[in-house]
Amino acid sequence: MLYRTDLHIHSCLSPCASLEMAPAAIVQRAKQVGLNAIALTDHNCTFNLPAFSVICKREGMACLYGMEVTTVEEAHVLCLFEDLETAMKMGQQVYASLPDVQNQPDRFGDQPIIDEHEEILGFAEKFLISASAYDVSSLVKEIHSLGGLIMPAHIDRAVFCIIAQLGFLPDEPFDAVELTALGRPELAQHYSVVRNSDSHDLSAIGSSFTELELESFTMKEIQKALTQAS
């Protein structure tokens, strides 16, 4: 089956994302634009994944559970899991490693944690745009030990991009690298490429996607498809 995937979408939990980005609205919009598999990837935090999980199951949307980790190098890296529990566990570790800097909603935006009915359960207190304590190498090892996928985000951008931060793409066993819609494929070197929307508002969903031919939407199948594409 052909899966049209967008594996980089922010919910309202990310302070830089629109408050309209509730899981139900995200899934509805994803369906409208013809996506059939998506991932939720907030900055350094997984607190909205439980609601996302309920909505995806209810709506029959294939999904991965993720987050966009900011490494010590201040590079953004996508981490994706098949299983909600594992994603939540890793999310707690990443959140705990953030510096003890509180969000200032007036300045940076709110970080609401919501349930599947869009009721606000609370707010993530730490500022989610800070850098975690994981460097790229240790993050790769940790994510792979938990059976997840890891891919540097938007490697063609000028900011929060691993190449812009280090000056080169380090030789690590990444599962893929992410390019923006217009990013030059040669930047990816020998790695397989995924393109995602990095949506922070509903209108961006579907603006960039990756098609994967899979027997079913499982981690094993996705890994196989990415390995074949590299």
Add this chain to the structure above:
Amino acid sequence: MKISDIQDLEVFTCVQGEYSNIELTGGYTSDLLSDVMGNADEGSVLITIQAHKNTIAVCSLAGVAAIIICNDRAVPDEMLDAAANENIAIFQTAENQFKTSALIAQHIGHCPAR
């Protein structure tokens, strides 16, 4: 100032001592490694908080001879091993990059802070 002179200063601890003890040509202070790669001089000491093995890759390309890790950031074993392979010295300090730079600058010949 030779690399070994760094550890004679009280606030620095040598955590990777396999290096050739050259005379330092200067210092560079930055946490953006792509900047270090383009601008640090060969034979200089890098003052940074970027404690991971990719810092060694960048220093090796730029010819940086020693690194001072500030703010007591932990230095992972992978970084120590990579530095030993490249003969790059690593020192650790509780001081921040500003104070470390000011201190080192007093000991390097052609520095305006001297």
